[in-house]
Amino acid sequence: MLVLKFGGTSVANAAAIRQLISILKEKENPKMLVVVSAMSKVTDLLISLYQQAAAQDPAYLELLGQLEAKHMQAIEELVPMSQQIEIKGRIKMIFRELEDVCRGIYLLDELSDCTKARVMAYGERLSSAIVSVAFQHHGLPNVLVDSRDxxxxxxxYLNAKVKLPATYKLMQENLPAAALVVAPGFIARSTEGKTTVLGRGGSDYTASLYAAALNAELLEIWSDVDGMYTTDPRKAAAAYSIEELSYEEAMELAYFGAKVLYPPTIAPLVAAKIPLVLKNTFNPGHKGTLISATPAASTQKVKGISCIDHMAVLTVSGSGMVGVPGFAMRLFKAVAQENINIYFITQSSSEQSITIGLSEAEGEKAVEAISQEFADDIAHELLNPVALETPMSIVAMVGNGMVQQPGIAGKAFSLLGDHGINIRAIAQGATERIISVVLKTPDAHRAVNLLHDRFFLAVPASSEAALA
Incomplete structure (x- = not known):
């Protein structure tokens, strides 16, 4: 069994879907399951759709028409005219259903997370139906399933947590025994029967769930880049594709901003020991990046440098923290109750301050939550007012080989200091696999370039050729 996932750019239009079909026809696996995302930009348009409807802006009907035209055009270019009636009828029915939902939002002036998830799910429902029919008409008979089942x-609803044992059981017992199965990514169903979604990028996670449940030999994730890069090519022109990574390295790089892979994707694969390959739909000859439990030995100690922008740094400080049991617990509980994700934590050895990194958009909400929790301590001047700094970025160096190589952190910090880049906070994981620093955003781009040049001086010839 081979599981393949194709992202939004891989199903963006008829030409991309034809390329996808050519990739599948080269495969020799007797059984395949293909997971597809919504067409490129469609999820963003669906979000705009429900926002316009909620704002009682009648322009949502024009946007709905644009979405329908986009999908109809793909059908007209992929399916012979004499055989378009059935699939066009199905797509029109889905759009009339979507129109009814949006009209309800418009008239009731009410928009819940449940309704948002329902609207966002239409992208994958539409793309998977079109891809399945395109496969049929290009010599790839298949069965289309609904991942919500x-x-x-x-x-x-908008970032649903999967009930793994129940999900695996449903997949193992109820998936059709066809040679080729097509499934929409991203979408799921709650125990109450409502549509949920798995978070932006969740189609990768969908594919890894299918792979783990079916004990696949391999999971392939196809996008529009040649695998995972040593750093973001938009930040460092010398970046190149990494040939192999461990699960842990890939997870760290994904978590710290490598958008080619949705971070939760790795966990089901680790438990099932299923390797993952990141490939480029539009450059299928490139070997991509192999992610597994046992990557080939490498002389490269630092495997990648990631950067997350649009961050905020929040600091709680004061003499009232010293030696007080449960202080950190209260701080993190206050943040957790607001469903705020923490990316970075560091504490001074004197226990007089704790610094956390979080999304810039959630900074003010976190300040308010923590200020309320410690209102008495701040009022009695045992704690200073909560400090918030923006805009900030987190730059992380990742690599298993850093464990055995002393001096990497020192080289990195000296390099940044020599170039006048101030480090606001530092954290090193207990596994020594990752070293992360918080910098002011205007310094982050330069820091990434400096670190990349320092630790990736020699670009492999094969990678140079691929990038040319």
Whole structure:
């Protein structure tokens, strides 16, 4: 069994879907399951759709028409005219259903997370139906399934948590035994029967769930880049594709901003020991990046440098923290109750301050939550007012080889200091696999370039050729 996932750019239009079909025809696996994302930009348009409807802006109808035209054009270019009636009818029915949902939002002036998830799910429902029919008409008979029938979640509608044992059981017992199965990514269903979604990028996670449940030999994730890069090519022109990574390295790089892979994707694969390959739909000859439990030995100690922008740094400080049990617990509980994700934590050895990194958009909300929790301590001047700094970035160096190589952190910090870049905070993971620093955003781009040049001086010839 081979599981393949194709992202939004890989199904963006008829030409991209034809390329996808050519890739599948080269495969020799007797059984394949293909997971597809919504067409490129469609999820963003669906979000705009429900926002316009909620704002009682009648322009949502024009946007709905644009979305329908986009999908109809793909059908007209992929399916013979004499055989378009059935699929066009199905797509029109889906759009009339979507129109009814949006009209309800418009008239009721009410928009819940449940309704948002329902609207966002239409992208994958539409793309998978079109891709399945395109496969049929290009010599790839298949069975289309609805992932909502197989992936069971809680009721956190926009970033739902998967109930793994129940999901795996549904997949193992109920998926059709066809040679080729097509499934929409991203979408699922709660135990109450409501549509949920798995978070932006969740189609990768969908594919890894299918791979783990079916004990696949391999998971391939196809996008529009040649695998995972040593750093973001938009920040460092010398960046190149990494040939092999461990699960842990890939997870760290994905978490710290490598957008080619959705971070939760790795976990199901680790448990099932299933390797993952990141490939480029539009450059299928490139070997991409192999992610596995046992990557080939490498002389490169630092495997990649990631950067997350649009961050905020929040600091709680004061003499009232010293030697007080439960202080950190209260701080993190206050943040957790607001569903705020923390990317970075560091504490002074004197216990007089704790610094956390979080999304810039959630900075003010975190300040308010923590200020309320410690209002008495601040009022009695045991704590200073909560400090918030923006805009900030987190730059992280990742690599298993850093464990055995002393001096990497020292070289990095000296390099940044020599170039006048101030480090606001530092954290090193207990595994020594990652070293992360917080910098002011205007310095981050330069820091990434400096670190990349320092640790990736020699670009492999094969990578140079691929980038040319």
């Amino acid at each position: 197989f992936i069971l979640t809680d009721s956190t």
